[in-house]
Amino acid sequence: MVSHTRRDNSLSFPRAEGKQAVRGFVVVALLLVPSVASVLAGEPNGEVSVQDGGSQVALATFECTRGHKVETRLISLDSGAVKYTFRYCGCVDPSHGDERPAAEGNFGMPEPTSANWYWGGFLNILINGKDATRYRLADLRVTETGRRGAFQVIWAHPDADVGLRLLMLPGANHVMAHLVWKPRPTATPTPTSQPQATIKSVVVRLTCYPSFFTTSRHRHGDRHCQTPRIDKHEPEILELVPEKDTYLYFYDTVFDVAKGEGDGPCAALVAPEALRCGRVHLGDYSVVSELTLRPEVGQARLVFWDFTGHKNAEAAAYLKAHAAEDLARLAQTDFRPEAVRRIQADRLQTEAVGLLTAAADDGKPYRARMGEFLTRVAVLKASADKGDWKAEAELTTVLAGSADLFWKLKALATLNENDNGKK
């Protein structure tokens, strides 16, 4: 009876349960309280769909030496308003050791357009001068789909574990990014210390071809970078003032959708806390932004916009009106996977014990599995609480995988209660 009361206090679904109600219980148990961050973020209704094309391995053509095998993987985030596709690529030939070379870059954005944020590689993360995206993947997986869409990548750079989470909210026109770098151990820990690599420099390099691949198509454009402070055009090296240049808007006055030319412009921002200085190299083909981050901060947040299909004036007006608001939302966003944000481990344990008690002898065959599940959750949660992204992703998977176990136990507990009621 005690467990009966407890369950009635903690759960609120109609007693006339069927399969749906039982499944509802599992959802309630795992996703207990709406996260404060998501409420602050003002997430609109709607869904973000995420597609993971999986790892594809093929022989190199242009990416590396002929005969080498190259891994490619496409992951898309579709907010309902815009679909962004990201492309991971790297040569997995054993001769490269922990490196994964790829001629056009390792991390690109082929959609909404192959121009703008470069389809082959738009992002380099230089830690102590070496590009993290060129190293072995420690993790690459979808972490959320539905109310938000997200995936994470972790690269095993020699000096740091470098993690990148990309996230979209329903209806959003942009992708939010969270980048972290954690020094790696350099030697076996002693009882008193854990020697770690020193991270002296962190530079994020962003490459775009605003609106159109001019040179390769034998055309001339006029590349611009506009910030709230200044507007410069090619050829120029623009030195950024971090507190004033709060967004970077890349456009081409020749290749403007308003003139029936090009795909439309693009933009980016880095939240100012992590930005020490930066410069934008405005060439007549690529536009490369080198953003020098503060290594001691350990993380940075960024936004990427691709305004494909929009006129330059529309994108400029959007940024003037909304970039500050998008930056504020970026700062408030909790990038941890939904299940990790919402888990209440103590409550999960209480529910599990209550169900096992209520299911009595019928629950016996499931006790060991439930014990293993709870132990696994405790171990993963301890690592997740220390900011281990891999553990957070694994915890999400383990929680989702427990739905069937809870469903069975709930059904058994209900049957058992009904039997007791008849006696």
Ligand SMILES: [Zn+2]
């Ligand atoms: Zn190779």
